[in-house]
Amino acid sequence: MITTDTFFGGAPEVNASAPGRVNLLGEHTDYNDGYMLPVATPQRTVVAMSRSGDDHFHFYSPNLDATVTFARDGSPPQGFGSYIEGCIRLVQAEGVDVPPLRLYVETNLPVGSGLSSSAALEVATLRAMRSLLGFELDDVKLARIAQRAEIEYAHVNVGIMDQMASSLADESNMLFIDARTLEHRLVALPAGTELIVVDSGVARRLAASKYNERRAECEEASRKLGVQALRDVTDPDSVESLPSPLRERARHVVRENLRVLEAAAGVSPERFGELMNASHFSLRDDYEVSIPELDELCAALRAAPGVLGARLTGAGFGGACVALCRSGHAQDAAAKALADYNKLGRQGRVLIPVSGSGSD
Numbered sequence: 001m002i003t004t005d006t007f008f009g010g011a012p013e014v015n016a017s018a019p020g021r022v023n024l025l026g027e028h029t030d031y032n033d034g035y036m037l038p039v040a041t042p043q044r045t046v047v048a049m050s051r052s053g054d055d056h057f058h059f060y061s062p063n064l065d066a067t068v069t070f071a072r073d074g075s076p077p078q079g080f081g082s083y084i085e086g087c088i089r090l091v092q093a094e095g096v097d098v099p100p101l102r103l104y105v106e107t108n109l110p111v112g113s114g115l116s117s118s119a120a121l122e123v124a125t126l127r128a129m130r131s132l133l134g135f136e137l138d139d140v141k142l143a144r145i146a147q148r149a150e151i152e153y154a155h156v157n158v159g160i161m162d163q164m165a166s167s168l169a170d171e172s173n174m175l176f177i178d179a180r181t182l183e184h185r186l187v188a189l190p191a192g193t194e195l196i197v198v199d200s201g202v203a204r205r206l207a208a209s210k211y212n213e214r215r216a217e218c219e220e221a222s223r224k225l226g227v228q229a230l231r232d233v234t235d236p237d238s239v240e241s242l243p244s245p246l247r248e249r250a251r252h253v254v255r256e257n258l259r260v261l262e263a264a265a266g267v268s269p270e271r272f273g274e275l276m277n278a279s280h281f282s283l284r285d286d287y288e289v290s291i292p293e294l295d296e297l298c299a300a301l302r303a304a305p306g307v308l309g310a311r312l313t314g315a316g317f318g319g320a321c322v323a324l325c326r327s328g329h330a331q332d333a334a335a336k337a338l339a340d341y342n343k344l345g346r347q348g349r350v351l352i353p354v355s356g357s358g359s360d
Helices: 004-008 080-093 117-133 139-152 161-168 207-225 246-265 269-285 292-302 330-342
Strands: 014-025 035-051 056-061 066-071 101-107 173-178 184-188 193-199 307-313 320-326 349-352
Touching (some): 004 035, 014 117, 014 161, 014 193, 014 246, 014 269, 014 307, 014 320, 035 117, 035 246, 035 349, 066 080, 080 101, 080 117, 101 117, 117 139, 117 161, 161 173, 173 246, 207 246, 246 269, 292 307, 292 330, 320 330, 330 349
Parallel strands (some): 056 101
Antiparallel strands (some): 014 035, 035 101, 035 173, 173 184, 193 320, 193 349
16 A cells, blocks of 8 residues: 555645535435435545646555556546546636646545545545645535536536535535525534434445436426426425326425425424434335335334434435434444344444544
């Protein structure tokens, strides 16, 4: 494994970081122009950056123990380098003279758990470039460039939520996002609560293909309903005339948007937990992106002392579950839920609270 001193021949010129995100409500709503309530993770991706000193870009990830090198006008092979190249090329398209760079990328975000390590990589890269090269770039535009980098260079047709959350959210507040207008504001977590996130131990192997399928189904449902996007449907009953499975997909999105709007307006901790449970059941039954392991993990979390509600977080088909619990209970509740879940032969692990942290 290469150290930063070895990679840069000394200290890097700049360091920047960005968090992952956990989405509390508003799953599969962003590409439907809807609403979301993510929060930033304590885990972050750190990008150390310097000018290259030669005519090549050089990227290194100690997590992967992988090096990527390519010429100023070349491209890296598909992989983590694609996300970085996208950020570089799109900044160049904004008229910024970007010289060949060296990047050392390190993360404690668990890849494949649904905490959006890719958005953290993009946002940290753009923050480092902004610092190193001194160009103007506000945090919303930064998120939009990060999203385009993932779509155009990593070829993942993502919505805007992950990049907005990584660029603008913090760990103490939810970030309300309107995907259509990019209106955003910080919203306090329900009083006297904290979060638990547990990785199911199942990688999200089907998420990309099913994500594209669900997106196409939502677009077809919008066409049949005569609206620009499902965000424009506010009466859940109006989707019931659609054929299956468009009916179920639209039902989830419309009701999920209503759940986000209710929660963002301010509700009791108990009601927020109920909304999270309803979201999971909708993702399981109407959107069909859950799997037995996620259902079992959510059930184990709901049965733990102090937990108010739990749901899968991220695209589904694996990854993690998030729970809201009363302050002071997160460590014990997470440990209890994990023990119950792993009795079934699973290999889950607690991601939040981070080991050694907590409110109690």
